[in-house]
Amino acid sequence: MASRTDSDPVQLAAQLARLQGYLHQDPDNVRLLADVADAQLQLALWDAARSTLGRILSLTPEDPLARYRLAVADHSQGLRDVAARSLLALLAEGHEHPVIRWRLARCLAEAADWPGVCSALETPPLDQLPANLLDDWALLQARAFHHQGSIAQAVSLMQQWQVLCGERGLPLQGRCALATLLLDNEQAEAAAALLARCTPAEIQTQPELSTVAGYLALSEGRGSQALGWFQHSLSLSAGSARAKLGAGLAEAMQGHSDLALQSLKAAVALSPAHLGSWHALAWVQLLAQDLDGAESSVRAALNQDETFGESHGGLALILVLKEQPDEARRRLRTALKLNPQGFNAMVAQWMLANHQTVLTPDVLQKLQQAFEGHVETSNPMLAALLKRWHAH
Known part of the structure; x- marks a missing residue:
């Protein structure tokens, strides 16, 4: 169900215009309609795409590709639950293309339904995914395991992903996720080794890596350095409950109880389900x-x-x-x-x-x-x- 058209916006717009010209001559040509809808989706012309897809479904009501693309349009316009229902129906009918599962997982992740995400991404295994889906799929699956507290399972998944990446190695976002997982899995030495393989620029620009650097410093009693990392992380991502918690701990270690209380209260407000922050x-x-x-x-x-x-x-x-x-x-x-x-x-x-x-x-x-x-x-x-x- 991947796109068949060029991804360059100018070329896409020109191609769309040509396709619409052909369609004017043959308005019930389902294949032409599908190509038009594909181009409209890639150009984020959601209403136009929905209209085109509606026309396809009036001609071929059970068309799985049109139904999938309509779910994409629904999701992109904020109709997450509508999209999820459509995608679940496609899966129930036996349409098992990975992009359907991937789109469903994204809908469920937006609703913080992490068990649902894990279920959606349960199959196929990583080594059977299309290459263009591997990184995004593995990252979301690892995040879902992490949210559920299945940290060892998430680390194992990340290791499989790393092997499949081969010489290119994990992409930056994968290394960010793995560093946090290793820290939460009480593998501080492994987290520190991973951080040492990142460039200073990567650590400085990625709030997750800065936060890991802060916790490593905190675990070694270097409160001032830790606080610097947490403050830097918060300058990049002000809503990070993990960095707020770290800042509160670092401030407390330095005897700044009032500042620590402010940071820790902010941490529990941002992530009330995290028991460690309350403690x-x-x-x-x-x-x-x-x-x-x-x-x-x-x-x-x-x-x-x-x-x-x-x-x-x-x-x-x-x-x-x-x-x-x-x-x-x-x-x-x-x-x-x-x-x-x-x-x-x-x-x-x-x-x-x-x-x-x-x-x-x-x-x-x-x-x-x-x-x-x-x-x-x-x-x-x-x-x-x-x-x-x-x-x-």
Whole structure:
């Protein structure tokens, strides 16, 4: 279902004029109508294309190519759901051309229906795709896996894509996606190696790469450098929740609690489903002795996902600090059942066992010492934050 016409706009317009001249002599010629519609779509003449496609479908109502092209016009004019229904109908009838699946996946991605995107792109495998679809298809499929939390699956897909790219290597957007995936898959060394293979200009011009550079610096305790990268990333993409979160963590590490709170509140507003942002905000609020604010943040995380043990552990810790030990113990049992190694639950346990109800610098130092190995491994940024705070 690929285009049969030249992509140069001037040549396309001239060709369209010729085709319309022929069509004037033979108005019911379906092949001519299809060529006219193809040229109109490529020139973004959506209304004209819809009219031409309507004429084709009045002559041949089941024409799959005309129906696909009408879905393209619908999608391009913002009628995403209409387009998706048409594309699903074509697939249900057995029309399995990859461009149909690709267009459907794009519609579903715009609706943030990531399971639907994964389903749409499930077949064919990457090595059976037309060459002109490979990069866009693989990138969207990897993004969809990432959005669903299937990070290992996304990394595996990216590795397949990289092999298929051969000597040309992954395109820049693919390297951006892979760097973020490696970081989220706790493969910081691999992410750093990938970043080292990018040019300085690529890192400077791609907000995703700048953000990865920021998190790598943050994990090594280089808060000032990290903040510089996050601020640069935000100058390129102001709506990046990931960069806002990083900026908040970097500001907190440097002791700028007010700025950190502003950045972290912006991060959760941009991405309310990201539990890690709520927890980062809650910890900065805890360290600033804002127990009510921290509780509100943890409860917001629980509203997103009641099965996340760290949220229950965070609430248990807050209840300890609010001197509600019985409620804290009840919440702690839930936290430990969901995640026996959860850092928040372990801190709550320690606070209860040591009869502590205030996160003083001395208590923070003891916590940092008690859980140094665990927190350094599970959350190096939080470890650096605790270390900075008890020294503040």
